[in-house]
Amino acid sequence: MSITVLNPGLLTTVQDQGRIGYQQFGVSVSGVMDPRSAALANIIAGNDQGEAVLECTMMGPQLQFDQANVIAITGGDLGPTLDGKAIPGYTAVAVQAGQVLRFTAPKAGCRAFIAFAGGLDVPVVMGSRSTYMKAKIGGFQGRKLEKGDQIGFRAPVKSLSHMEDRHIPPEFSPRPVYVLRVVLGPQDDAFTSAGIDTFLSGTYTVTPEFDRMGCRLDGPAIAHKDGGDIISDGIAFGAIQVPSAGTPIIMLGDRQTTGGYTKIATVITADFRILAQLKAGDKVQFVKVPVEHAQNLLLAQRRALKALSKINA
Amino acid sequence: MADVRFLLTGDTSVCVEFGNEISEPINAQIRAFNIALSNSSIPGIVETVPTYRSLMVHYDPEVIRCAPLMDELKGLLGQLDKIVIPPSEVLEIPVLYGGEMGPDLPFVAEHAGKTEEEVIKIHTSTEYLIYMLGFTPGFTYLGGMSDEIATPRLKTPRVKIPAGAVGIAGSQTGVYPIESPGGWQLIGRTPVRMYDSGRETPILPQAGQYIKFYAIDQAEYDKIAAQEAAEGYTVKRHPRKEGGK
Known part of the structure; x- marks a missing residue:
């Protein structure tokens, strides 16, 4: 085997860009909470953007390498060290057999993504290597990592071309208040105009009820016209549900495919990289943008990723 | 189909809502529309999610943007009565x-x-x-x-x-x-x-x-x-x- 888990950390799972095409059967998409950061880690490690990575939450794992490989860590700064020496994020790092990767403490953000050159050797289930914990599907035995788990590499390398150039500036920096841009809908007409104003002008606080399914916020209650229940319909990544109590819940990777609460707006895809790094106590404000603008931002991000993957190919 | 609504569900999907009740006729319309969509040549469709009274259509905005997609979907709705749908x-x-x-x-x-x-x-x-x-x-x-x-x-x-x-x-x-x-x-x-x-x-x-x-x-x-x-x-x-x- 190639990695031995000495300590799994708080919540470490194998994730790729998600299980696409099975929502109609009730299968959650799962996938990394921050697709952009995971894609960047893969590009730096010489992989396809969509390769499976380890998603680490708050307290990262301790992993012993049993085989040499090249890794890259992106997303939040959880304080990575190799054999006790700090290693930089957003940088290709060659690791040797016997070395131990540890994370000391979260310094910025909440989630880090570790890419391994050549990818992890876990089975593809319904087109994806993502872990879907609720249904015990995919990833490493359908669950989060535990002490003693051993995971293989598919195609490890001792080094990559232009190792010294495989570095980009870290993207996430903490802020006193995070702005999440949203597209209003699908049920924005279920709220009073005062309710919409409350949503767009209020400051919300991330609560500890924050897992891979959703992120519950605390703050000014958003007024419905006639309650927060609807006949169940589909739920997008980033959908902001507002049940009758009036406080929002942002739906994330492991969300159920359908739900029966009004959704006031959806966080734009370009801002998932911020959303994924929020932690309890962080402050959030919402700003509405037209869908065309949201798509321009997303496509610009994708073009930049493509350009970068060509340089690092 | 007069009361079909197109609801924005972010920048990579749209919800096509056929009504606001749980009924077999509404669900039959959703099924027909889903079949028509999968047989259509509309590009960029990633997956669809039928529910009680709506069809969520996930798409790739790199292939088709929101406004042209909505036009295509509306066009498809207009042709639904001409499309032969196999029995359930x-x-x-x-x-x-x-x-x-x-x-x-x-x-x-x-x-x-x-x-x-x-x-x-x-x-x-x-x-x-x-x-x-x-x-x-x-x-x-x-x-x-x-x-x-x-x-x-x-x-x-x-x-x-x-x-x-x-x-x-x-x-x-x-x-x-x-x-x-x-x-x-x-x-x-x-x-x-x-x-x-x-x-x-x-x-x-x-x-x-x-x-x-x-x-x-x-x-x-x-x-x-x-x-x-x-x-x-x-x-x-x-x-x-x-x-x-």
Whole structure:
């Protein structure tokens, strides 16, 4: 085997860009909470953007390498060290057999993504290597990592071309208040105009009820016209549900495919990289943008990723 | 189709809403639209998610942007009456009712003021529309169960319900596709695997199909269970006749 888990950390799972095409059967998409950061880690490690990575939450794992490989860590700064020496994020790092990767403490953000050159050797289930914990599907035995788990590499390398150039500036920096841009809908007409104003002008606080399914916020209650229940319909990544109590819940990777609460707006895809790094106590404000603008931002991000993957190919 | 609404669900999907009630005609429109969409040449469609009264369409904005997609979808709606939609399929699901497999059948019968045999007869007499799947992989939201056998949920949910358990909750009925906790009144169990991640088609039921349960005995149950464990059991299915039954 190639990695031995000495300590799994708080919540470490194998994730790729998600299980696409099975929502109609009730299968959650799962996938990394921050697709952009995971894609960047893969590009730096010489992989396809969509390769499976380890998603680490708050307290990262301790992993012993049993085989040499090249890794890259992106997303939040959880304080990575190799054999006790700090290693930089957003940088290709060659690791040797016997070395131990540890994370000391979260310094910025909440989630880090570790890419391994050549990818992890876990089975593809319904087109994806993502872990879907609720249904015990995919990833490493359908669950989060535990002490003693051993995971293989598919195609490890001792080094990559232009190792010294495989570095980009870290993207996430903490802020006193995070702005999440949203597209209003699908049920924005279920709220009073005062309710919409409350949503767009209020400051919300991330609560500890924050897992891979959703992120519950605390703050000014958003007024419905006639309650927060609807006949169940589909739920997008980033959908902001507002049940009758009036406080929002942002739906994330492991969300159920359908739900029966009004959704006031959806966080734009370009801002998932911020959303994924929020932690309890962080402050959030919402700003509405037209869908065309949201798509321009997303496509610009994708073009930049493509350009970068060509340089690092 | 006058009251079909297009609702924005972010920058990579749109929800096409056909109405605001749970009804078979609305669900039939969704099924027709979903089939028409999958047969269409509209580019950039990633996946679709049918629900009680809407179809969520996930798309790649790199291939098609929001406004042109909406125009295409509206155009498709306008042609729906010209598109021939095949009849829905009925899946025949064998169930071993009562006994260990259906520990709550006596309670359901008592609550309905009927015998266990009468409950089974009523439960197997209807073709139930699969309005949608959700909650867990392969979980069907079925419509059409007789109010005569409607029974409230258990006061204390069970911690572990086996895959294949057939239950009643209020006026809903359904099958647990995977082992999970739950509060439904269990009246029987099917040996058919509604979900098997190793299968070419992991999930058996599809939204828009119908399920018809039929009663089997222990010997038949064991036989089908053995087939499922070996090469797999092929569920009987037939096209639904207009008006059902």
